[in-house]
Amino acid sequence: MTKIKFIHTADLHLDTPFRGLSEWNPELAGRLRDATFQSFRNIVNLCLSEEVDFLLIAGDIFDSENRSLAAQLRFVAELKRLTGRDIPVYFVCGNHDPLDSWMESLHLPEGVHRFGTEAVEHITFARNNQPVADIYGISFPEKSVRENLALQFERKIDPAPFSIALLHGTVGNPGPHENYAPFRMDEVANKPFDYWALGHIHKPAVIREAHPAMVYPGNPQGRDFGETGPRGCYLVELSANQKPRLRFLPAQVIRFETVTADLTGEDRFDRLPARVEEAIKGLSAYNESASYMIRLTLSGRTPLHVHLNRPGETTRLAELLNEGQSPEAPFTRIDRIDIRTRPDMDLDQVRKGTDFPAEVLKVFDTYEKDPEKLRALLTEIEKEFGHHAARRHLSELPDEEMNELLDRARWLLMDRLTEEKETS
Secondary structure (H helix, E strand, O other): OOEEEEEEEEEEEEOOOOHHHHHHHHHHHHHHHHEEEEHHHHHHHHHHOOOOOEEEEEEEEEOOOOOHHHHHHHHHHHHHHHHHOOOOOEEEOOOOOOHHHHOOOOOOOOOEOOOOOOOOOEEEEEOOEEEEEEEEEEEEEOOOOOHHHHHHOOOOOOOOOOEEEEEEEOOOOOOOOOOOOOOOHHHOOOOOOOOOEEOOOOOOOOOOOOOOOEEEEOOOOOOOOOOOOOEEEEEEEEEOOOOOOEEEEEEOOOEEEEEEEOOOOOOOOOHHHHHHEEEEEEEEOOOOOOOEEEEEEEEEOOOOOOHHHOOOHHHHHHHHHOOOOOOOOEEEEEEEEEEEOOOOOOOHHHHHOOHHHHHHHHHHHHHHHOOOHHHHHHHHHHOOOHHHHHHHHHOOHHHHHHHHHHHHHHHHHHHHHHHHHHHH
16 A cells, blocks of 8 residues: 655744844853754754654745754754755745745755745655655745745646645734735635644644645744743655554654743741742643743732732842752743732732722722723723824723733732731
8 A cells, every 4th residue: 555654744943043042141042042053953863763754844844044054054953964865855935934035055965955936946856766745846946935835836737646735925824923925724625635744833833724725834852931832843645545553753842831830828938949940840741751841920819918919029039949950951941920919918808898908909800890881991091002013002902911910919908908907
């Protein structure tokens, strides 16, 4: 039975500079920059260990059109590891690395095919001199391509057993990404391809499992807290008359995560590091041998609330938690701490009182039960802001965020009233 096995990756963004981080922590910025290369090396290692037939890269190999010579040489060195084992590589250029930005003097190893820009072209992968798969692709000629490139994909008259489309572009809602080379699902669903190897969207996603399969592998190395969770590539197996087998393989070196540590009932500061460590290890697919960049939120009703909210406390706490962390892997570094704790206070009991805090709670309850009244209050607050962006942000605030702000304001005021009561 005819079958093939390959790895599909995209959006390597090699040589990402991490400019902001470089200014205050050049050592960590260097580690993150190197992580983009190490994640690609991990993918090459997976190709070798899985003994794949070939590797597909769906664009944005480099982060910038002005990539360093060293970055290009490191990329070519990894390609040679594959071609030296008779594993070909097929890739297209995306919006970050359009074809016109590639150096003519950069010689790609034999067995590596970079698709052109004039029209969709195809190359046939053969085994024992027998065609097994036709791979079709087209590169971005320049950074901004708004044309629907997917419409150009047509299978040749005498196809190999499998047909694969390799494209850097956007299907459906692009989310935070630019809408480059956009196309709709219904425009390609009936085209006779077995697999669409897509790139550009950084979050891993199986858009369609079969007939045809359509996959975004995401970027193999997260670069900020907008790219959390496991990152890697897809191992794909195609067999005649069978549904494609898709398996996600982690490849990242440093994982970005947002973590919430619930401190409900905690009354001892010396136990904070253990509570935070417990929350981090509770992450899905936690791996002790991996490195982590953590944005930490402390939540829950705790007697420590007042102390945690003192000015500068979160900065000092982050420094404490990061003490002894080596920049060498594996490491776990707290990037920032957000305080969402609450005073150790029973609001229902406060409501039963006749004092000022009870009256304040009743006002908050009124706004909570009447969203229109709360929205009207925000409109009045908007008028007090001289800053145009602040006014626009308030006017566009979703109901969920509006209610969250109301809740935070309620607890903040209760906290201050309680503090005044205790010191009076």
